[in-house]
Amino acid sequence: MADDLPQLGDDEETALHELELGIEGLRKAHGYLVHFHHATGRAMNHLQIAESNLREAGHDEFADHIRDEILPCGVLGDDRWTYDMLETFEEEFFHDVLAFEQAIREDIAAGERHVKERRQQRRWRERAKD
Template sequence: MNEPSGGDLTDVEREALHEVELGVEHLHRAHGHLVAFHHSTGRAMDHLATAERRLREAGHEGAANRLRDEYLPRGVLPACDDEAAAGRWSYDVLETFQATFLEDAVAFGEEVHDRLADGRRHVAERQQEREWKARAQDGE
């Protein structure tokens, strides 16, 4: 597959594109961590809901009521000034990150790659690959 060489970019442009790619890749990793956080929080809440029932069965109404009233409906983050008092749940944190910062940063990365490198990705790695292959062919 013949790909443009990326030789039309300056070293600084290539480095800048590489940093944008790394930043976006790390945001995707952060997204994965938020998905795991959301799933772990959900499982924890399922266990607490089960604990509420078990505490009630064991006659510990006060503890069961605290779980029901203070922890199960509560969000993982405090409410923002204009939000309901219960706070933000993990799905809300995840969705907000996806719909705002992640989408915006990915779009920015695509825009920069389109403008500087005709949409080509991994131009720094392609340059390195060409250099290492040439070096191997030359026996250096």
């Protein structure tokens, strides 16, 4: 609740706010990765259809190239597929950042989120009463 905000210095408040903005940015990046994963999967499905069409049209060498060189490859250059990248982001990097941010928030702000915004909300409400 806005009345129970922890007492923080300006630097602490700013640091927590920047951490929150960083987390929000990473959540947005996660969405982009999910979109990239899905878009890549749809594109690969189209390539698989093209392989079939090329084979039916008598272009086995082109169909074989799609089957053998494109479809089984990872798009990240080291034989990793997009789901590998997504899982690594979620389970390693993002998980660790979230845990770090939560620990800092617990230590500095009694676990409270959006301290800067809550303080702004309180100031605006007080100003409206005056």
